[in-house]
Amino acid sequence: MQVLLNFFIKHNHWFLFLLLEGISFMLIVRFNNYQSASFFTATNRVAGDVYSMITNVNAYFGLKKENEELLKHNLDLTKELTELQEQLATLTAREALDSNAVYERNRERYLFNTARVVNNSLNSFNNYIVLDKGTADGVHPEMGVFGNDGVVGVIYTASEHYSLVVPLLNSKSNISCRVRNNDNFCTLQWDGEDISYSYLIDLPRYTKFEQGDTVVTSGFSSIFPGDIPVGIIDRVEESKNGMFYRARVKILTDFASLNSVYVIGNRGYEEQQELENKKP
């Protein structure tokens, strides 16, 4: 203690010196704009470096939480994106429907709905298509389905949100057709081989038609209105028993790339059903 005290007493001029220089320095940085700016900028840079270093280190500890938040955020964004894409697809389909000629002609008598293909088979004898609209959207069995190019098929059954379509590419499909410019109607049947071609059977021998004529819906069934294109006659041959003609028809709808379709239903469907149920 004594030694320490002696040390301080012996070197007291050092302390006075440091004190006076300290006061001077404080005066300099306190009262001189330029020097104080320089000084505090310099010290701030040091402090800033230290702070950024600390922040960098701290950031590592927060990475897990950050990651989780990002994942959650990502999920939300993906969900929103899907919803928006869904909406966009619906709107696009609606717009396409508005410019469709069939819709133009029949919108007063028929109900139209857009739908998207969610499942589609091509390679079996009895193919089916699943649409993303069901009874909740007003889709019922026996409604017609067509695309921008032509007829697709007929709704076979419908659940609340989905419906099953029997397309042209199904051996059970029977669509009432006629050759355009000709009043005789006939039936379109698929032979289960080539997905591009179907056959018109039972064409009376006296009917006049040529290769290249367009086949359209007849309008006699309650499913489709008339004049929706189905296909183009590709080749004409005689049926096995020689009583009728048989025509190979190039189907206009490309089933392999089918995505968005329209569902068409008679406005009087429910009324008609009700009436038919009252049959004795």
Next chain:
Amino acid sequence: MTRTYLIRFCNFVILALVQVLIFSNIHLFGYATAYIYLLFILKLPRLTSRNELLMWGFFLGLIVDIFGNTPGINAMAATAVAFTRNSIMSAFITKETADDFIPSVHNVGVARYLSYALVCLLQFYILLFILELFTINYPIPLLINVSSSCLLTMLFIAVAEFFTRK
């Protein structure tokens, strides 16, 4: 004793006034400024205690600062000179002199006295201009300022020395 301090105080006031009223306003070529108030520190007796030297130096510098509107800069540089003055002096002046020996051209010789003054001034000006520029990134202007100011102050000190009586 009291008389000694009274005279010293008068010298202090006179030098401070001369400095702030005349010499602080001279900026030769925009570089050289003579701080002749250091003469007061140079002229304190040989064995003045360091504490006393420090106090004189600090307050002298502070007064110059207050009038020159540069708070702290002169005070800091002058305090540093006051602190090292005794060491510098012992390097140039033999110890066999009296305790209240006051160095001048007449008793230690022109060369020794001016060297002693020059070392003190160099130290003072280097510190002063570093504080004023507050950076050492521009050594050339610093060097010009220090050397020109040193020369000018040396000139004034020499003139003052030769005109004082023996």
